[in-house]
Amino acid sequence: MRAWAVIETGKPLQQVDWPTPEPVGKQVLLEVTHAGVCHSDLHIWEGEYDLGSRGKMKLVDRGVVLPLAMGHEIVGKVVKWGPEAKGLTVGDHMIVFPWVGCGVCAVCLAEEDNMCLKPRSLGVYQNGGYATHVLAPEPRHLVPVGSLDPALAATYACSGVTVFSAINKVLPMPPEEPIALVGAGGLGLNALAVLKALGHKRIVMVDVSEAKLAAARDAGATETVLAGGEDTTARIVEAAGGQLGAVIDLVNGTQTARFAFDALRKGGKLVMVGLFGGELAIPLPLMPIRALTIQGSYVGNPKELRALVAIAETGALPGIPITAMPFPEANTALNRLRDGSVVGRIVLTAA
Structure with a gap:
């Protein structure tokens, strides 16, 4: 697989070739078609959060390991899956819920993965969507794109579910x-x-x-x-x-x-x-x-993502401006986001 990865914080992403992961257990391998570019990616790229008078919180101290393919607003097509995964078909076009946890604690079993104390979020703690392929932990983290524009649907995995969860508060x-x-x-x-x-x-x-x-x-x-x-x-x-x-x-x-x-x-x-x-x-x-x-309010959970997509499928949810850019232009996309010139969302595309 090919990825556009953070090798060193604050430095341009580099195009790298890595072995394509082989799914095991309930894992699902997808070929990435779209990946939104989020402000959180800027923080990961820069390697820190500003805590005001408490200084900087270094992400390396929070378990972020480089090199890393960022990207947590992911849409892709199912390629293969592990022997314990059920209900899938090759070519299924899916939104990938990225805010995954350990998978075995009480909050994960209640589908509140984003509240897990051992987060394994895609594009943060493991490789995400700035790549040709991504590995989802299990089928319940996948939501069919259905009739939605896949570029817009990608934004629902973070931007959409994040605001939906906040609004519900x-x-x-x-x-x-x-x-x-x-x-x-x-x-x-x-x-x-x-x-x-x-x-x-x-x-x-x-x-x-x-x-x-x-x-x-x-x-x-x-x-x-x-x-x-x-x-x-x-x-x-x-x-x-x-x-x-x-x-x-x-x-x-x-x-x-x-x-x-x-x-x-x-x-x-x-x-x-x-x-x-x-x-x-x-x-x-x-x-x-x-x-x-x-x-x-921290992102959202799989139940909220499914509810949001269901609303979008009715046609009641207006789209936002989308600027499509090819994956090799990921650095340009990040710089445009950093300088504040993006209206709506940039979505990286495989085509």
């Missing part, structure tokens, strides 16, 4: 009550699409890029706010017609967390999704006085 809410989404990139546009598919009417989108806000307006955002400056919170509150009951921060940096927190009404909830990094200093008395909630 704030709903139900009255459809006319505004929800703010911070970040109008791939995550934000997918969150906007999911909220609209679930019948929510008022969605305030916040970003530093006017081009991304224009894409959000085209996709149905009812209000948009160009972030920047000390008055960002005030402008969000003005756009929403008051402080908010729910803000989902898809960036989750020091500045975004600050204005997102400050925009909450009494009883409001801030759901933190992004991994940009930094820290948030909170006046502690405000938490009980205003009965506020801050909750982290």
Whole structure:
């Protein structure tokens, strides 16, 4: 198999040839057709997360081993499988759920793999979709593409299921009550699409890029706010017609967390999704006085991915802008994502 791998953190990916893995047990080997390029890939590529005053969290200290083929938004075609795998046909076009765990603990058996204490996520702790082939641990981690555009379907494995899980942490809410989404990139546009598919009417989108806000307006955002400056919170509150009951921060940096927190009404909830990094200093008395909630949301589980794909199959879930690029241009894709010029999602393709 061929892969585009991180050999050294911060250095360009290198094209390498590795032995094609042979599936055993319940494992399934797929030929990769599409792989989304996610902001998490930038952190893996750079080898660290920013913890603010606590310094950097080195991913090598968290079990990430190089060389590594990144890529966790994967669609591929079934090639072969181990003797314990059932219900598959060669050529089945599948979305690969990447957030796999040990497979034997209570949370994995409950299909909450993303909460496993021994994660084995594809593209993070084992080779992922920036390659011609990928090995899925078992058939339950595969969801048929069906009638969906496979490039868009690939984004559901991370961007889609991540925002679906985060949204489920704030709903139900009255459809006319505004929800703010911070970040109008791939995550934000997918969150906007999911909220609209679930019948929510008022969605305030916040970003530093006017081009991304224009894409959000085209996709149905009812209000948009160009972030920047000390008055960002005030402008969000003005756009929403008051402080908010729910803000989902898809960036989750020091500045975004600050204005997102400050925009909450009494009883409001801030759901933190992004991994940009930094820290948030909170006046502690405000938490009980205003009965506020801050909750982290880490990707999603296989049940949520299947539910999301089922919604998409009905035609109720609008697409997001997709830029297709061939796998050999993976470095270009990562650099475009890093400089903030991507509207929607870049998806690497085999063709």
